[in-house]
Amino acid sequence: MPALGADMEAGKLVEWLVKPGQRVKRGEVVAVVETQKGAVEVEIWEEGTVDALIVEPGTSVPVGTVLATLRGEAGAVPVTPPAASAVAPAPVAPRPEAAKPAPAAIASERYKISPAARRKAQELGVDVAKLVPSGPEGVVSLTDVERAAGAHAPSAPPAADRMEAMRRAIAAAMTKSKREIPHYYLANSIDVTPAVAWLARENTTRSVQDRVLLAAVLLRAVTLALGEVPELNGVWLDDRLQMSREVHLGVGIALRGGGLVAPAIRNAQDKTIPEMMAAMSDLVRRARAGSLRSSELSDATVTVTNLGEQGTDAVYGVIYPPQVALVGFGRLAARPWVVDGTVQVRDVLQATLSADHRASVGHRGAIFLAALDRLLQQPEKL
Numbered sequence: 001m002p003a004l005g006a007d008m009e010a011g012k013l014v015e016w017l018v019k020p021g022q023r024v025k026r027g028e029v030v031a032v033v034e035t036q037k038g039a040v041e042v043e044i045w046e047e048g049t050v051d052a053l054i055v056e057p058g059t060s061v062p063v064g065t066v067l068a069t070l071r072g073e074a075g076a077v078p079v080t081p082p083a084a085s086a087v088a089p090a091p092v093a094p095r096p097e098a099a100k101p102a103p104a105a106i107a108s109e110r111y112k113i114s115p116a117a118r119r120k121a122q123e124l125g126v127d128v129a130k131l132v133p134s135g136p137e138g139v140v141s142l143t144d145v146e147r148a149a150g151a152h153a154p155s156a157p158p159a160a161d162r163m164e165a166m167r168r169a170i171a172a173a174m175t176k177s178k179r180e181i182p183h184y185y186l187a188n189s190i191d192v193t194p195a196v197a198w199l200a201r202e203n204t205t206r207s208v209q210d211r212v213l214l215a216a217v218l219l220r221a222v223t224l225a226l227g228e229v230p231e232l233n234g235v236w237l238d239d240r241l242q243m244s245r246e247v248h249l250g251v252g253i254a255l256r257g258g259g260l261v262a263p264a265i266r267n268a269q270d271k272t273i274p275e276m277m278a279a280m281s282d283l284v285r286r287a288r289a290g291s292l293r294s295s296e297l298s299d300a301t302v303t304v305t306n307l308g309e310q311g312t313d314a315v316y317g318v319i320y321p322p323q324v325a326l327v328g329f330g331r332l333a334a335r336p337w338v339v340d341g342t343v344q345v346r347d348v349l350q351a352t353l354s355a356d357h358r359a360s361v362g363h364r365g366a367i368f369l370a371a372l373d374r375l376l377q378q379p380e381k382l
Helices: 115-124 142-149 159-180 193-203 214-228 273-289 294-298 362-376
Strands: 010-016 029-035 038-043 048-053 060-062 068-072 075-078 183-191 234-237 240-243 249-251 302-306 325-329 333-339 342-356
Touching: 038 294, 115 142, 183 333, 183 362, 193 214, 193 342, 214 249, 214 273, 214 302, 214 325, 214 362, 249 273, 342 362
Parallel strands: 249 302, 302 325
Antiparallel strands: 010 029, 010 060, 029 038, 048 068, 068 075, 183 342, 234 240, 325 342, 333 342
């Protein structure tokens, strides 16, 4: 069971998307797990052949528990996520032959369906041939069946209870953060008129569905600025800073029913502004549909939150452990600004930095905000 955040202690296996004997590759989605923040698609960390599925769907187990064994060249080994390597895994018990899930059946000529979803469809009388699959590689999932039937799994808690659990999880993580992380805060008002004007010109050449928002420009600028102050991009583990070469940019997303998640745009350093926009849109859509992946919830190296649309001038965020920094953006507003000795009306927003004083000092944080400002003055070079 992977640790999908510093606040997660256990999770419930909802369904398997693989079966014993199936070949899997690194990054392939193999299971769906229910956490306090919703359903998450769990990816495999190694390549090999599924040897045995240890945990049955519907079972809640602590983080670090072995869910399955994978057979590689050296034989069957527990599949243990990197984040949970310090947690002692549960004993791997032989799995009774009769308890092995049946092979995935073909729902129609077009779709496959997972074993759990097939059983639920039979119980609820759902015609899976009429469903639009949301699972990987066109697999009809348990969620697809339940949505079509207008029913929820009996074991699933009511939406109000899930939201309360999420709020408790967020409260626990933020309490831990404020108790253990020595925060320092910096702010800088940035004239983003050049970025806004450049974006307006760029969008005239794009279709409506392909237009880029200022948020994508800000994310790209943050990514490049982190390259100049790398100690803000990493995690604090084992009483030391572990910097990351890759920028996995956590993006704060408010869920429609309440609550908050911050999944990561992985390898943001390799993405252009249009690619950043596409990745951000995809994350928002899947976060609100409840189909995020485990790596997106566990791999973030820094988080960005933007509350400008809510009308706030600035946000001084709380760092999500074990990360060491959080960047915030407030609303875009027309303000008087001195340019070449004259007062002009310019588009200005406030950028803030919340940083861990164990990992960096205020001087370095100020350099980061200055780099962010400089980059936004030349958006065509981003």
